[in-house]
Every structure is written in C-alpha cells, then in structure tokens.
Amino acid sequence: MTRLVRLSGNVLLALIVxxxxxxxxxxxxxxxxxxxxxxxxxxxxxxxxxxxxxxxxLKRAAPEWLSPADKSxxxxxxxRFTALGKLKSLHAPAGRIGNGAFPGTAINGTWAEYAVVxxxxxxxxxxxxxxxxxxxxxQIAAFQVRSEALAGKK
Numbered sequence: 001m002t003r004l005v006r007l008s009g010n011v012l013l014a015l016i017v018x019x020x021x022x023x024x025x026x027x028x029x030x031x032x033x034x035x036x037x038x039x040x041x042x043x044x045x046x047x048x049x050x051x052x053x054x055x056x057x058l059k060r061a062a063p064e065w066l067s068p069a070d071k072s073x074x075x076x077x078x079x080r081f082t083a084l085g086k087l088k089s090l091h092a093p094a095g096r097i098g099n100g101a102f103p104g105t106a107i108n109g110t111w112a113e114y115a116v117v118x119x120x121x122x123x124x125x126x127x128x129x130x131x132x133x134x135x136x137x138x139q140i141a142a143f144q145v146r147s148e149a150l151a152g153k154k
Contacts, residue, residue, distance in 0.1 A: 034097045037112035037131055040138045041093040045116050045127045049087040054078040062132055062139040064106065084149050085121025092116070107132045107141055122149035 048056040054075040058066070066074065095114030102111040110133035117126050125147035131138045 033110060033112070033133065037097055037114060037138060038093045038095070040131065041095070041112075041114040041116055041127075041129055042090060044129070044140065045118060046087070046090060048078075049081075049084075049118055049120075049127075052078050052081045052084075057140065057143060060138075060140045061143075062134070062141045065139075065141050080150065081145060083122060084125055084147060088119040088121070090116055090118045102130065102132075102141075105130065105141060109133055111141070112138070120147075120149070123147065125149065 044056070044060055047053075050056075054071075054077070057074060057078070058071060093114045093116040095112060097110070097112045099110050101108045102113075105111075107130070112131040112133075113129070114131070115126055115128045117124055125145055128142075128144040128146070129140055130142035132141045
C-alpha cells in the first residue's frame, strides 16, 4: 500500500511539473506573439501611411479577406486617406492577442486585434487591425481607419 501511495504521489508530482512547464511555454509564446504583433502593426501602419499606397495593405492582407473587386475598392479608399496629409508620428499600438476562433471571422488559430493612433497634418486618426498568425508571420484580416478629418469626405 505504501508503494502505491508513493507511486501515486510521484505521478501527481510529475503531472504538476508537466502542467507548470506547459503553462510557462504558453505564457512565453503569448508574450512573443504579442510583441511581434504590436511591432507588425506599427510597421504596417507606417508603411501604409507614408505615401497612402494601397499596395502596402494589399501585400499584407490575408488572401481570403479581399476579393478582386475589393482590391479596387481599397485603392479608392486609400485615395480618400490622402486628406489626412503627412504622417507626423505614431503612438504605441494597444490591443490583445488570443488563440481560437476570432468572433465574426473565419480566423481560427492565433489572432491579434490592435489599434494605433497616428498624428497627421489633418489631425489624429486611429487605425484598427485584426491580424491572423500564418506560420511565423502575420497577415491583416481586417483594417479600418477612424478620423474626424475623414468625416463627410466622399
């Protein structure tokens, strides 16, 4: 009986250690993904806003997100963004990262949702993005710009 109790205790200890190692791995992976997604968001916004080039969004977009018709719409949308003027500065991105299904999308895996405020000649603007993890990188699965400078512009 003593052997059985000792064996049960050892098995329980091994399970606790394995669980702690697994939890530590998840925490480290989440921290790494969070840092990478935040850096990706800043870099993508800076590249897109530098010259309001729609190609900068299109080359980062998840292929299932934009149909061929949407691509011409993105180009028209970016021509509207020129009303914001030149990018002066970007604030640090704020957001969250998760794993599983992202609400309202077909994303099932690692995803990130970030917002970053940019200061432009025309005033502040907020960029919102949903990213999805693909292999060792990120793709934009949704993109939005909010700005009072764009209100009423068609």
